[in-house]
Amino acid sequence: MRVTIADVARIAGVSKTTVSRVLNTRGEVDHATRAHVREVIERLGYVPSSGAVGLARGSSRTVGMLVPSLTWPWMGEVLQGVVDTVEEAGFGLLLFTCNRGTDSVARFTSQVSARAFDGLVAVEPEDTLAMLAALHRRGLPVVLIDDRGRHPEFPHVTAANREGGAAAARHLLSLERHRPLVVAGPLRFGCVRDRLDGFGGVYAEDGHPLDPALVVESDFTEAGGGAAVRRLLGEGRTFDAVFAHNDLAAIGALAALRAAGLRVPEDVAVIGFDDIPMAGLTHPALTTVHQPMRKMGETAARMLLAQLTGEGLSGSSVALPTSVVVRQSTVGF
Amino acid sequence: MRVTIADVARIAGVSKTTVSRVLNTRGEVDHATRAHVREVIERLGYVPSSGAVGLARGSSRTVGMLVPSLTWPWMGEVLQGVVDTVEEAGFGLLLFTCNRGTDSVARFTSQVSARAFDGLVAVEPEDTLAMLAALHRRGLPVVLIDDRGRHPEFPHVTAANREGGAAAARHLLSLERHRPLVVAGPLRFGCVRDRLDGFGGVYAEDGHPLDPALVVESDFTEAGGGAAVRRLLGEGRTFDAVFAHNDLAAIGALAALRAAGLRVPEDVAVIGFDDIPMAGLTHPALTTVHQPMRKMGETAARMLLAQLTGEGLSGSSVALPTSVVVRQSTVGF
DNA sequence: CTGAAAGCGCTTACAG
DNA sequence: CTGAAAGCGCTTACAG
Known part of the structure; x- marks a missing residue:
């Protein structure tokens, strides 16, 4: 046969x-x-036969990828970057999710022991960071894509969050917005603190230190972003801009501002973070700090492959530059 | 070791x-x-060792998945459905894309010969349908997820497009909208013709046959949807509703209507098709015909697994029911 | 109920 | 430059 x-x-x-x-x-x-x-x-x-080759050679020429969810707005880009790079190198990509708790984690770790793949790209492990660290210590090559700004003991790629925050500030300042509201993500995340630092630093340097009452912690959701804006408006606070730590929250803010009868960007300019696909389709279209998700995927995959094929001293980690994508939510027409 | x-x-x-x-x-x-x-x-x-087991048993307990792109708005849901089902069954999921032309197709087919996986779930193959048919004929179990409404010789799962179109029509008629504009997808797609038939059938039955001048072919993009609306308005056509064949086109229509000074839904009600994540976040939020993408993924995976494990006579194909998700773009507040 | 042996399809010292 | 043989880690008749 x-x-x-x-x-x-x-x-x-x-x-x-x-x-x-x-x-x-x-x-x-x-x-x-x-x-x-x-x-x-x-x-x-x-x-x-890939199976026979793998058995004889002791390696599978396959890379594993572990993601918490496949339906997050930016996951497709990351995945595409990883897949493209991995395929280019002639490797296969074995995909795992860990959204069903202990069960799926157990299943996943047994795949590791089964030597089904030679190395792993993991995205933002929710509660699995310790498990990944353990696998890495036992010899599994791992590269982390982490938007949360944690810094584990193994290589990871992230976005330049502080610089992104600073760029957002410079953009708003160039529009004479001196009194911004910051709808931050959960403060336990390193990336959130970095974005905040970068943003606040630029405003302070410019002689407009952030008003602490205008920095609120939110949860990266559309509902949370909307609620934050409504609450502040309800308290009678005034602000001429909103810097939301992700696009979903920014979209929520957009809706809340509109509902309050405020015009964007005339009364309040809005800038988000991420540049997810729908950022260009809101009304007004959302200005945002672009995270190079696809490139982050490509980079992580390349780092892992370098480790697997033994070329290049991968070890180190990388922070990829962000850029401000200007749309109508800050500059009007 | x-x-x-x-x-x-x-x-x-x-x-x-x-x-x-x-x-x-x-x-x-x-x-x-x-x-x-x-x-x-x-x-x-x-x-x-999964490799050794695979070699000895002659099967890899792995399913392949081939997608044209990972960044389409609804792909995440489909993928999640497939992954969940496959993992549940203790199988692995090997992911391939074919977006880089002949090169990636060649790479993919060689993986097939390498017996890297036992069966394949393929999503909307652009130009690869013939290739898939050939692989299927050579004995590779294949299940197709096809929104395009083609009906190949092997099992496939799709949405009930005709019924979805009919449901959209019934919804608009319930709102007394008797003169709808249809922004159709490319007419070469079976799904487009089905949606059109279902929609037009209901209107005809209700004594309001569609005005042929108000049925325009578009390309499933936001730009295309916007352009279609602008052109019709420019021609002086009047209509009290828009049925777009996908959400992206509907979002484009939304923007074009607003730019023309028309109110949605007061002047023109808008309904889309798909229910992609951003449908709920537009302004006004988009009423749309929901396609059960995740369930389509789950179903396709289950059909393939049944074929692989020899249980159940899979053979047949499936059309999953759609449902109208009512939001502000048709019913206001 | 249990085991020795062959075989799955490759790669890799080792020898020539 | 080339080949015979062992080995990778399992499963599966076959025999007991």
Whole structure:
């Protein structure tokens, strides 16, 4: 049925060893022999069994990817970046999620022991950071994509959050907005503190230190962003801009401002963070700090592959630059 | 280093055969023996090597998934449905994309020959339908998730497009909208024709046959949806509703109507199709025909798994019911 | 109920 | 430059 290396060897009149050698372009093989074997391989449409190769070689040429959820707005971009890079290198990508609690985590770790993949790209592990650290200590190459700004003992890629916050501040200042409301994410996240620092630092330097009453913690959701704005307005606070720590919260803020009869951006300019696909489709379209999600995926994958193939001293971590995407929610028409 | 079945056998004082038997709960094993072996497995933290099992058994307990792109708005839901189902069954999920042309297709087909996975879930193959058909003919179990409404020779799951179109019509009619504009998708797609038929059928039955001038072909994009509305308005056409064949086009229509000074839903009600995540976040929030993307993923995965494990006569195809999600773009406040 | 042995399809020293 | 043989870690008739 299936064409095996033995078939190729027999038909080409050489040993399996020789076929293997031309397959892996390792060791010296006579030019004519190589050409002939190649021809037979081609003719038979022979492709080595990945299972057998993996078993014999002790590695699967497969990368694992663990994500908490596949339906988050920016996950598609990350995934695309990882898949493209991994495929390019001739590796496979085994996908796992850990959204069903202990159960899925257990299932996942057993896959690790099963040597189903050689290394792992993990995205923002919720409660699994300790587990990943343990796997890494036991020898599994791991690269983390972490928007939360934690800094584990193994390589990770993140966005330049502080710089992103600073850029948002500079953009608002260039529009003469001196009294911004900050709808922050959960303060336990390192990325949130970084965005806050970068933003506040620029305002302070410019002689407009943030009003502490205008820095509120929220939860990265649309509902949370809306609620924060409504609450502040209800307290009679005034502000001429909103810096939301992610786009969903910014979209919630947009709706709340509109409901309160405020015009965006005339009365209040709004800037988000992430640049998820729907940021360009809101009304008004949302100005935001772009996180290079796809590039983060590509980078993480490349770091992992470098580790697996032994080239390059991967070790280090990376923070990718962000950029402000200007749309109508800050500059009008 | 690695714990193998031989280690377990040695320490438990039994043969590898016996260990294998308790592992696979097949064949009769003495109760006490079984318990003892189980205990040793537990203690050693033994997990069978997936590669070796695959080689010996001739199957990998892995499912392949081929998608054209990971960044489409509804892809995350489909993927989540597939992954959940596949993981639940103890299978792995190998992810492939075919967005880089012939190159990635070639890479993918060689993975098929490599027996890296036992069966395939494919999403809306752009130009790869023929290739998939060939693989299927050669014996690869394939299930297609196809929103385009093609009906290949192998099992596929789709949404009930005709019924969805009819439901949209009934909803608009219940709101006394008798003169709808239809912003259709590309007419070469079966799903588009089905949505059109269902929609037009209900209107005709109700004594309000569609005005052919108000049925325009578009391209499923936001820009296309906006352009269609602008063009019709420019021609001086009047309509009291828009049925867009997907949400992106509906979002474009929303913006074009607003730009023209028309109120939604007072002057023109708008209904889309898909129910992508951002449908609930537009202003006004978009009424739309919900396609059960996650469920489509789950169903396709289940059909494939049934085929792989030999249970159930999978053969047939499935059309999953849609439902109208009513939001402000048709009913106001 | 249990085990020895062959086999899955490769790779890799080792020897020539 | 080339090949015979062992080995990767399992499963599965076959025999008892």
